[in-house]
Amino acid sequence: MPMAAMDSAKEIAEKSKEASYRLQNVPTETKDRALAEIRKSLVERKEEIFSANRRDIDSSKKAGLSTALLKRLRFDQQKLDEALRSIDSLISIEDPIGKVLSRTELDDGLVLEKVTTPIGVIAVIFESRPDALVQISTLCIKSGNAVILKGGSEAENTNRALASAIDDAITGVDERFKNAVQLVSTREAVRNLLELDDLIDLVIPRGSNELVRSIEDSTRIPVLGHAAGICHVYIDKDADIEMAISVSYDAKCQYPAVCNAMETLLVHKDIASGFLPKMAEKLKSAGVELRGDEATRKIIPSKPATEKDWMTEYNDLILSIRVVASADEAIGHINRYGSHHTDAIVTSSPATAKKFLDSVDSSSVLWNCSTRFADGYRYGLGAEVGISTNKTHARGPVGLEGLTIYKYRLTGKGHVVSDYVGEKAKKFTHRKLK
């Protein structure tokens, strides 16, 4: 990323805005060619990238970074292979830009089209994982957006090597890609960027809830992010007990560190004594710590759960359990304490399932399957920008579509509004053509 780090945040954002105007009209084949060149460049320069990554890992070890963080920081052959697969898949995906969403005749010769466009300039602030840099840059290229990236300081060498490989690849394909991908490296730069709401159209923080909140607090720019993932599975009185155990176990244990893992298990009182002992046994054998309400503790031994537990995202092998008197009580609990992320019901009653799916106000609501399915890849959206708990723009797992918006294109033959007002007003036809 030549120079970018030496420019002021405003200069970077202005270059990004200029790039965004050029990028909105780059044809699909050119964007796909740029992606293919990135792929090639990453392969050709992999030793340089791996070596930069080893430097980052060495200094992070010296700085005493935890094993978990060191693992996230690693960019090796396996991570490269994953990145290449993801680029291949992105090349094969339909271009999300330039799609005519609707076409309406307003009157004879006056035709309105609603067409998808890039959003413009996107600032992405991500944590230590350098593979996120490749993923985000390529998503932005495919969707015609200019992107400004800020990665974790512990990954700085890796990020520079990756960004440089990407920048060289795309600017070699077409000069319109100049400044399409820019990297900034200081927190001060981020602070300054967040003030430039006339230049930056969307901020995507990928990291902790604290990061998301602090960004929301300090900018006028729309933020696409997610709050906590406090996800529930509700076992209805009409649940199949084996299915209930299997789904709950998967939701908790298949990958407990992620946002769509179950944090609270809600159990109907009529099935609790049949279900909980078997469930507890299986969970305990996986090392899960149980925290139950009073009714739960009458059936299985567990630590007591307090109200704070209902509001906690453990991201760990801990589970809070509550016995409820009805599906309505379960729905009420989820809407009150949950994070409106992903919640499931296990039941053989279609009526109860319908009520749950209709009434739980979450980005994903599931019936007889694990919360862990809530993910862009599994949903078939292609690469994933992230999971959003926003109630506007993009909700739930967000794919390429979340990086697009639309414009209206109206074509006439000299039409003027004054012909459509007053006593002799012409009438609009509003005929749907598409």
Next chain:
Amino acid sequence: MPMAAMDSAKEIAEKSKEASYRLQNVPTETKDRALAEIRKSLVERKEEIFSANRRDIDSSKKAGLSTALLKRLRFDQQKLDEALRSIDSLISIEDPIGKVLSRTELDDGLVLEKVTTPIGVIAVIFESRPDALVQISTLCIKSGNAVILKGGSEAENTNRALASAIDDAITGVDERFKNAVQLVSTREAVRNLLELDDLIDLVIPRGSNELVRSIEDSTRIPVLGHAAGICHVYIDKDADIEMAISVSYDAKCQYPAVCNAMETLLVHKDIASGFLPKMAEKLKSAGVELRGDEATRKIIPSKPATEKDWMTEYNDLILSIRVVASADEAIGHINRYGSHHTDAIVTSSPATAKKFLDSVDSSSVLWNCSTRFADGYRYGLGAEVGISTNKTHARGPVGLEGLTIYKYRLTGKGHVVSDYVGEKAKKFTHRKLK
């Protein structure tokens, strides 16, 4: 609105959130019945409403409100008739909620649906026009959202009378509408509401740019609003001169006080001497003050335009004019100085038009027609929430669709993610069913 004004902002927002959970499942016919009852209630109680409005107008006259503002404040038989027509049209419009946007088979028996839902709780802050209260409340009812309204203090009596007529009507139809529409009356209440990002999902300010900016600065809640409407018409060298005059005149003069009126006229140098004198004559006869750049002033007499003019929304009979050397220069000017609202080109060249429509980054881009067409009613969207210059969620004229979002609904038969990972991983089918 019994009591609401006496509750704290938090209590009001909590009631609104509860209402929003009930409202998401109200059937279309019930919502339409509620709208019909509002219609009836407004007619039955019109004398009470008109009398409240007369009190507001009397005190505003005493307070020295301008004639323009007094006109906006008026709620009389004509405004009532308009409101009733708007309600009729809303009843006839398709329910935007519960629409299946897509359906995908992830694997045998595992089906994903993306379904439209209400956003939840919407806070609307609007200026003196009390008719906006009826429009917004009914839009929210049709789209299943709970709404908290804050109107201008000069319209307080009218707003209370209208809100009470609406509340009585809808709670009489179905108790789920309780607290669906709430009114707050103080600025302090608004300040407090803007802090409740866990309860309020969207803020819609309807008023001055200053209002929008100040709200964006003081909340984490997403804001749907619009900045200035600095709209352009570009007269290309290949324009038909008569059409250019007619379109420009309509864009400036048909209703100059609104956001989609033209503020700057850009003229290609090759057509300037043929076009500008005729155009100037017509504009001057309508009382339009002209402010031209140097090249313009060589052709027609006008005040000089400074850079500030290119960035000014006059909302008045004033027009800035600039001569440009090319369509590219016009596009550059618009992207740099415009407000990305609504911009038009007049040309007989399809290639130049395409370049303009593709490259101007505005919510509405128009070819050979007046900027004044950019409006929800004319676009056939039904009632209009407003015109948005946001680059996320909803852009341009926003109809009912802008008050909706979606959720993902996944239905399985006990499916768990652990079957889809590892060596014997099952494959997803990702078969598009809709």
